[in-house]
Amino acid sequence: MSTGPAARGPAAPVLQVRGLTVAFGAGRRRPAVPVVRGVDLVLRRGEVLGLVGESGAGKSLTALSLLGLAPPGAQVGGSVRLLGEEVLGRPERELAALRGSRIAMVFQDPLHAFTPVLRVGDQIAEALRIHERPRPRRETALRRAVELLDFVGVPQPSRAARALPHQLSGGMLQRAMIAMAVANRPAVLVADEPTSALDVTVQAQVLEALAAARRETGAALLLVTHDLGVVAGAADRVAVLYAGRVVETGPAEGVLCRPRMPYTLGLVGSVPRLDTRTPPTPVPGTAPAPGTIGPGCPFAARCPLAEPECRAAEPPLTGVDSLSRAGTSAPDAHTAACRRIPEVRRWSAADLFGRPPADTPELDVTGTEPPAHPSTTPGAAPAGPWQRATGAFAHAGSPNTAGGTAEGTVPGAGSVGEVVLSVSGLGRSYRLPGFRQRRAPVVRAVEYVDLEVRRGQTLALVGESGAGKSTTLREIASLAAPQAGRVEVLGQDTALLSRRAARELRTAVQLVPQDPASSLDPRMPVGDIVAEPLHAARVPPAVVAARVPRLLTQVGLRPVDADGYPHEFSGGQRQRVAIARALAVGPALLLLDEPVSALDVSVQAGILDLLLRLKRALGPAYLLVSHDLAVVRQLADRVSVMYAGRTVETGGVAEVFGRPRHPYTRALLSAVPLPDPVAERSRRRIVLPAGPGPGPRAVSGCAFRARCPVQALLPAAERRRCAEETPRARSAGEAAGHTVSCHFPHR
Amino acid sequence: MLGRLARHPGALCGLALLLALVALAVLGPYACRWSFTDVDYTALRQPPDARHWMGTNRIGQDVFAQVAHGLRKSLLIGAVVAAVATGLAAAVGASAGYFGGWTDRSLMFVADLLLVLPGFLVLVVLAPRLRQWGWLALAGLLALLGWMVTARAVRGMTRSLKERQFVVAARLMGVGPVRIIWRHILPHLASFLITDATVTVAGAVVSEAGLSYFGFGVQPPDVSLGTLIADGSDVALVYPWMFFFPAGLLTAFVLAVSLLGNALRDALDPTTVRPAGPPRGAVSGLA
Structure with a gap:
């Protein structure tokens, strides 16, 4: 993807940013709060610079400020030179002429970046007609718009051009957005999280389109993203932003493979990997909020290598290889803002951040053993504090009381342990609203799903959005009779439960919702939130009062946090509260709905670590829904791949990820970017055509056949089989429990 | 919230006026040597003086x-009406919105039925x-x-709250509907x-005054x-003190409550406050 600037002769910078600052909220009495604090960037012709950082680091604000699009009320300082001319401080009229023609932007959410009432083609044509002189005729511009859409890989471009934005899928729209951005052959493209809202398979298509557009126009690209995998695959150089400053910059390979700033090291180490099961290392603490940054290195508070000098003055960017001051070296040089670069060299992320710093308490999961708290659970001493003596749970037994044998044994693909959840032939369909009841089209969210989760096991449900993962989870969590099929929890069919039995079974199945910001009632103190399922299970108040502090300790919070309200906590801490709430009643099965997708990577690693530890200590089974296959790799024992409401492949995580058999699984896995530039660039990627839109699906045959790369190469007779016969799950190869639903699985 | 309320000049005026009126209603009878049924035969239709602060009637x-x-x-009537009507509206609206289906339809049918009834006529009858x-x-x-208009509003808000994740989470945790x-x-x-x-409260006081004016409300003595x-x-x-003192107090009360109500709405609604930080995703203009 990267040709490098050297091939194009003198590496003249097309965009030069010096000391960019953005501050907010200067009032009469308060000083402005700086959010971006002196960012230097250089972008040369044809180059891709990845700007990475976590939320709040100032990435998007930096990108917007380059185009003069900083939100109202922001004070922008420093210098931004585009093709040698200063951009900042220009009147709006001149900026408008510049945007789109010299510098163009690809926004994160294409659905909101297009005007909803105008056709996509007209909007692209408008971009052409505004900037081009002499102004092209409307028809000419429209024809060019169709060509552009075709160029970025939009299927049936003339149809897409006539469509309104909401009629196109997210991936198509994002490609249309790219087409619009390159319409006037700008020198610089700024892409702000262009793929964050998209599925991995679609992400691969969009990145492909972005690369093609760049090759064609020779534009330089500033790729703003939090996803190190995307950067590893696409960027020539990387700049890491932390607390509003660039803390490390250099060639992608150097920064991502040999990070020299402890923060970068931690960031790279906290990314879960798809290719190996090495637990990611969380970075302790959180980034300082804007306005609270002291005089020293902003990372010093979280850095295990920090010395007193680190807190005295903010270190400048220093050459990693030559130790020369940055400004004098070439822009290609690998530089880091750290005083202790030689020392960082000797550390790996796991060693550096592996041991918890002294000021954070050690995670107390062992402290839940009955002897430690003999007084807190009257009458439940032999069962351990984690179980109430409900019928459901007594049936399930207890990992802590089974003579310690269950503890520590993590069942793999085998079939040890009793079945906690068994789902067979689950189906769920909806009628679209807005129609008369009888005539409403039926959307089959889930067609036919089989699952089995055993004690102490983690089963992951993966697939693109719309595959029916969350619907499946919700059907299980509701503990009601499913529309079709059977759901059995701890051997009890949910369709046959009495109200009383259902209430008792509730304590066996608990849910950790996706977004902790919205799943915790903002008006309730954390202690009450955690106590809620206990109250719902009618646990006596005295027991609840004793258990809440222990639950909070268990998830790495302090007992005093019970008095806080959710908004006082960071995203990771809120997710810990949600986990504590789910664990409160000692469930046998924890349903995890995208438990880390709303969190930054460095925080994400901490939650993954917590989930693994809790499972070891308390032994619930997990049913994990995630679109992030790297997370699945770290957490799951078994994987179930879903496509269009059906299970297409299932098996042990090592077999499915190592030797995927279904063509869809293969494409899905190949689309996940690795955060390692060397490995990422040497991989072959299967790019799937765009998926089906929402709406009724094919009734007969394999639902994947329209996108299937294998089916396209089959002889006609075998292809007919794909169209007519719905594939059934059958055993795939040596490993036990590895099944695939395909007529022609990969060998 | 109280701080935001205090910055509102209208709210402060309204609150002060309201407190003064409440004090008058509560303490007034004790401060005066006459009770409201006493008759002073020596002073008929007297204008205000030191003996009768607001004069006497006929x-x-x-x-x-x-x-x-x-x-x-x-x-008292205003407070009771407000408490009962708002409580009823909250109960009916929240139940209708939360349970949906037939509960919703039947409760809203009753609300609509009461809405189309001519209220004043019903009261008179x-x-x-x-x-x-x-x-x-x-x-x-x-x-x-x-209570009906409020109930409809509460129902709408409940329906949107019901979709919020924390309500869904509570439901899946097995928390009962009443508790939710x-x-x-x-x-x-x-x-x-x-x-x-x-x-x-303001509306009820005005309604009561209107009914009593026509003789359907509070009965003598x-x-x-x-x-x-x-x-x-x-x-x-001819004898303005007999009319303007009660009429003025009624006007003052309604004014005070309206001022306070408006200010409360502003203070409790966080969207009327300018956000302090940078608005996220507030992007205008296109590449």
């Missing part, structure tokens, strides 16, 4: 004592029949005819309900602002 009753007592009755129950019956009737409504939904509607109750205004209206220009 049979020699002290206007101040009557006004204080009438205000007390009016405020029913009030004489309920006379033996006293002013509480009147307050009950007023409340029964005043009480612990998760109503706290989020509290600001709306408080504001609405404030406005309802009891007095309320409405009966006092009715008594004084025909001689308003």
Whole structure:
């Protein structure tokens, strides 16, 4: 993807940013709060610079400020030179002429970046007609718009051009957005999280389109993203932003493979990997909020290598290889803002951040053993504090009381342990609203799903959005009779439960919702939130009062946090509260709905670590829904791949990820970017055509056949089989429990 | 919230006025040596003086004592009506919105039915029949005819709250519906309900005064602002103290409550406050 600037002769910078600052909220009495604090960037012709950082680091604000699009009320300082001319401080009229023609932007959410009432083609044509002189005729511009859409890989471009934005899928729209951005052959493209809202398979298509557009126009690209995998695959150089400053910059390979700033090291180490099961290392603490940054290195508070000098003055960017001051070296040089670069060299992320710093308490999961708290659970001493003596749970037994044998044994693909959840032939369909009841089209969210989760096991449900993962989870969590099929929890069919039995079974199945910001009632103190399922299970108040502090300790919070309200906590801490709430009643099965997708990577690693530890200590089974296959790799024992409401492949995580058999699984896995530039660039990627839109699906045959790369190469007779016969799950190869639903699985 | 309320000049005026009126209603009868039924035969139709602070009426009753007592009755009725109507609206609206389906349809049918009834006519017809129950019956009737619009609003808000993740999470945890409504939904509607109750107080006081003016409300010998205004209206220009003191107090009360209600709405609604940080995703313009 990267040709490098050297091939194009003198590496003249097309965009030069010096000391960019953005501050907010200067009032009469308060000083402005700086959010971006002196960012230097250089972008040369044809180059891709990845700007990475976590939320709040100032990435998007930096990108917007380059185009003069900083939100109202922001004070922008420093210098931004585009093709040698200063951009900042220009009147709006001149900026408008510049945007789109010299510098163009690809926004994160294409659905909101297009005007909803105008056709996509007209909007692209408008971009052409505004900037081009002499102004092209409307028809000419429209024809060019169709060509552009075709160029970025939009299927049936003339149809897409006539469509309104909401009629196109997210991936198509994002490609249309790219087409619009390159319409006037700008020198610089700024892409702000262009793929964050998209599925991995679609992400691969969009990145492909972005690369093609760049090759064609020779534009330089500033790729703003939090996803190190995307950067590893696409960027020539990387700049890491932390607390509003660039803390490390250099060639992608150097920064991502040999990070020299402890923060970068931690960031790279906290990314879960798809290719190996090495637990990611969380970075302790959180980034300082804007306005609270002291005089020293902003990372010093979280850095295990920090010395007193680190807190005295903010270190400048220093050459990693030559130790020369940055400004004098070439822009290609690998530089880091750290005083202790030689020392960082000797550390790996796991060693550096592996041991918890002294000021954070050690995670107390062992402290839940009955002897430690003999007084807190009257009458439940032999069962351990984690179980109430409900019928459901007594049936399930207890990992802590089974003579310690269950503890520590993590069942793999085998079939040890009793079945906690068994789902067979689950189906769920909806009628679209807005129609008369009888005539409403039926959307089959889930067609036919089989699952089995055993004690102490983690089963992951993966697939693109719309595959029916969350619907499946919700059907299980509701503990009601499913529309079709059977759901059995701890051997009890949910369709046959009495109200009383259902209430008792509730304590066996608990849910950790996706977004902790919205799943915790903002008006309730954390202690009450955690106590809620206990109250719902009618646990006596005295027991609840004793258990809440222990639950909070268990998830790495302090007992005093019970008095806080959710908004006082960071995203990771809120997710810990949600986990504590789910664990409160000692469930046998924890349903995890995208438990880390709303969190930054460095925080994400901490939650993954917590989930693994809790499972070891308390032994619930997990049913994990995630679109992030790297997370699945770290957490799951078994994987179930879903496509269009059906299970297409299932098996042990090592077999499915190592030797995927279904063509869809293969494409899905190949689309996940690795955060390692060397490995990422040497991989072959299967790019799937765009998926089906929402709406009724094919009734007969394999639902994947329209996108299937294998089916396209089959002889006609075998292809007919794909169209007519719905594939059934059958055993795939040596490993036990590895099944695939395909007529022609990969060998 | 109180800080935001305090920055609102209208709110402070309204609050001060309201407190003064409440003090008058509560403490007035004790401060005056006349009770509202006492008759001073030596002073008929006397203008205000040191003996009768607001003068006397045509049979020699002290206007101040009557006004204080009438205000007390009016405020009491207003408060009872607001509490009952808002409580009813919260219960009906939240149940309709949360349970949906047939509960929703039947409850909203009742609300719509009551909305199309001409309220004043119903009161006029029913009030004489309920006379033996006293002013509480009147307050009950007023409340029964005043909860529907609020209930519809509460239902709408409940329906959107029901989709919020924390409500869904609570439901999946096995928390019962009544508990969810009480612990998760109503706290989020509290600001709306408080504001609405404030406005309802004013409305109820005006309705009561109107009914009493026509003779359907509070019955003699009891007095309320409405009966006092009715008594004084025909001689308003000849003996202005008999009319303008009760009428002025009624106006002042409604004004105070409206000022406070508006300010409360502003203070409780976080969207009226300018955000301090950078607005996220506030992007205008296109590449």
